[in-house]
Amino acid sequence: MHGLARLTDVWVYLAASPLLGLTTTLVAYLVALWIYRRLGYHPLANPVLIAIVIVVSILGITHTPYKTYFEGAQFVHFMLGPATVALAMPLYKQWHNFRRAALPLMLGLAAGSVTAVVSAVGIAYAMGASRDIVISMAPKSATTPIAMAISERFGGLPSLTAVLVICTGILGAVLARYVLNFLRIDSHPVRGFALGVASHGIGTARALQVSAEMGAFAGLGMGLNGVFTAVLVPVLMPLFLRWTGN
Amino acid sequence: MNLTSLAILLVFQCLGEGTAQLLGLPIPGPVIGMLLLLIAFLSSSRLAQMMEPTSWGILQHLSLLFVPAGVGVIAAAGQLKGDLPAIAVALVVSTVLAIGVGALVTNAAMKRFSAARQPDHDEESH
Numbered sequence: 001m002h003g004l005a006r007l008t009d010v011w012v013y014l015a016a017s018p019l020l021g022l023t024t025t026l027v028a029y030l031v032a033l034w035i036y037r038r039l040g041y042h043p044l045a046n047p048v049l050i051a052i053v054i055v056v057s058i059l060g061i062t063h064t065p066y067k068t069y070f071e072g073a074q075f076v077h078f079m080l081g082p083a084t085v086a087l088a089m090p091l092y093k094q095w096h097n098f099r100r101a102a103l104p105l106m107l108g109l110a111a112g113s114v115t116a117v118v119s120a121v122g123i124a125y126a127m128g129a130s131r132d133i134v135i136s137m138a139p140k141s142a143t144t145p146i147a148m149a150i151s152e153r154f155g156g157l158p159s160l161t162a163v164l165v166i167c168t169g170i171l172g173a174v175l176a177r178y179v180l181n182f183l184r185i186d187s188h189p190v191r192g193f194a195l196g197v198a199s200h201g202i203g204t205a206r207a208l209q210v211s212a213e214m215g216a217f218a219g220l221g222m223g224l225n226g227v228f229t230a231v232l233v234p235v236l237m238p239l240f241l242r243w244t245g246n
Numbered sequence: 247m248n249l250t251s252l253a254i255l256l257v258f259q260c261l262g263e264g265t266a267q268l269l270g271l272p273i274p275g276p277v278i279g280m281l282l283l284l285i286a287f288l289s290s291s292r293l294a295q296m297m298e299p300t301s302w303g304i305l306q307h308l309s310l311l312f313v314p315a316g317v318g319v320i321a322a323a324g325q326l327k328g329d330l331p332a333i334a335v336a337l338v339v340s341t342v343l344a345i346g347v348g349a350l351v352t353n354a355a356m357k358r359f360s361a362a363r364q365p366d367h368d369e370e371s372h
Contacts, residue, residue, distance in 0.1 A: 021314075029310045048309045052316040059317070066318060073314035080311045082255040082304060084276035085262070088283035089301035092294055104355030112348025120340035127332035130325070137336055141344055144312045149274030159318030160326070164337065166312065171341045179342055185349045190356060194349035198341055201308065221348075227277060234272030 015064060021072020028054040043173040043206060048166050084145040087223060094220040097189075105193060109221065112197035113228045116141035117236060125244065136160040138237060140168045142229035143200040143222055150233050165200065172199025173206035188214040196221025251300030254293075258283045 014020050032050035039045040059069055070077070098105060120137040129137075136156035139147035144165045151161035176195045185191060188211055195203040196218030204222050208215030262279025265271065271278065287294040319326075326333070 025313050026310070029313055048312050048316060051310075051313045052319070055313065055317045056320050059320070066320065069317065070314060073317070076311055077314040079304070080315075081259045081276045081279075082252070083308055083311055084274075085255045085258045085279040085283055086301040086304045088258075088280045088287060089294070089298065089305065091280075091284050092287040095288065101356060101359075104352055104359050107355040108348050108352025111351035112344050115347040116340055116344035119343045120336050123336035123339055124329075124332050127335060129329045129332040129336070133326070133329050133333065137333070137340075140337070140340070144308075146274065146277055148315060149276060153272060153274060157318075157322050159315045160322055162312050162315040163319045164333070166316070167337055168341050171338060172345060175338075175342055176345050179345045180349055183346055183349060185353050187353065187356070190349055190353045193352050194345050197348045198344035227281065230273045230277040 015062070015068070018072035018075070021069040022075055023072070024055055024058055024069070025051075025073045025076050028058070041209075043170050043202065046166060046170055046202065049170075052163070080145040080148065084149070087143065087145075087226060090219050091223040094216060094223065097216055097220050098224070101189075105220070105224070108190075108193060109197055109224050109228055112194055112221075113141065113225050113232055116198055117229065117232060121236075121240060125240075131155075131244075132157055133160065135237070137164060138233050139229050140164040141198050141200065141225060143226045146226040146230055150230060154233070154237050166202070169199045169202025172203040176203065176206070189217045192217035193221040196223075197225045200225070247303055248296075248300045251297045254297060255283075255300070255304075258286075 029047065029051040031054060032047040035050055036042075036045050036047040055069070058064075059066065117138050120140055121134055124134045124137045132155060135154050136151050136158075138154070138156070139150040139161060141147075142150065142165070144162055147161050147165045148158040150156075152158045172195055176191070176199070180186075180191050180194070185194075192204075192207040192210075192214035195207050195214075198221075199206075200222045204215060204218040207218035258279040259276050260279075261282055262277065263275030265278050265282075266273060266275040287297075
């Protein structure tokens with residue numbers, strides 16, 4: 001009886017400290033990775049989505065508000081900044097691929113990136129989605145840390161953007177094969193590049209499973225589109241907001 | 247994980263944030279920091295070599311870093327309900343279009359420009 005009361009005390013103490021949020025995040029992610037591995041790296045078993053479901057369930061069961069959780073989880077969240085800077089490494093490693101075909105790749109990047117941003121924003125707006133949701137949609141093809149920073153800057157919901165980005169990655173990884181076969185495009189560099197531009201890291205992971213060459217160009221597409229989207233959205237978004245009268 | 251490399255990443259993030267603030271750029275600071283670091287790598291392969299283990303180390307666990315923000319979606323879930331159809335349609339159509347258009351243009355441009363020699367590229371870009 002005393003034991004139970006003491007256990008509750010311990011729980012109350014732990015729940016109030018940032019330690020629990022941090023621990024929950026790490027353990028949930030490790031469990032998610034284990035599940036992902038067990039399911040043979042199937043794109044639908046995305047470890048981030050599984051980890052989010054686990055943490056959300058735990059917060060729901062224990063009635064922990066998001067704010068309390070984030071006090072611990074913010075230490076993980078903070079690393080997004082340095083991780084974005086570290087993306088310079090894959091770009092540097094792919095630089096020779098880029099130089100070899102800079103002009104066609106830049107044209108393809110511009111086409112894919114503009115299509116992604118304009119179609120996502122246009123469709124969401126036409127179907128009556130609210131303003132912050134439309135803004136959160138705009139950077140969804142960019143890699144997550146960059147997309148979240150853009151979303152935040154224009155008054156979107158960075159957390160929604162994070163989930164949209166992951167869903168975009170999964171959709172691209174699953175659907176790319178059918179789209180590209182339908183268009184009869186069989187060059188691995190082109191297939192990889194288009195997938196990386198549209199579906200960032202998750203698309204790149206998929207491309208790497210097909211061939212090293214496809215993966216290299218996907219990684220290049222992901223890196224370039226992160227930069228391009230960061231420039232494109234700040235240009236397009238004010239035009240869109242003025243046009244819709246916001 | 248190398249402490250010097252981690253410090254360099256943070257320094258470049260600071261430089262990026264500072265540049266964005268100073269010039270009033272709407273581009274996120276870490277993205278500018280990434281570009282500055284890329285320039286640094288291109289001018290010093292020794293720096294790139296030194297930073298390699300730590301950079302890959304962080305990027306290897308990149309997905310973990312999205313979890314806290316992703317969980318935040320529950321905080322916004324109430325607002326989302328009515329917009330779910332719009333979000334779903336926009337995501338699927340936009341992703342398919344982006345892959346298709348990106349691939350078609352890259353493919354056409356590769357064929358168009360692959361016949362030309364490297365120096366011709368530079369002249370055409372004027």
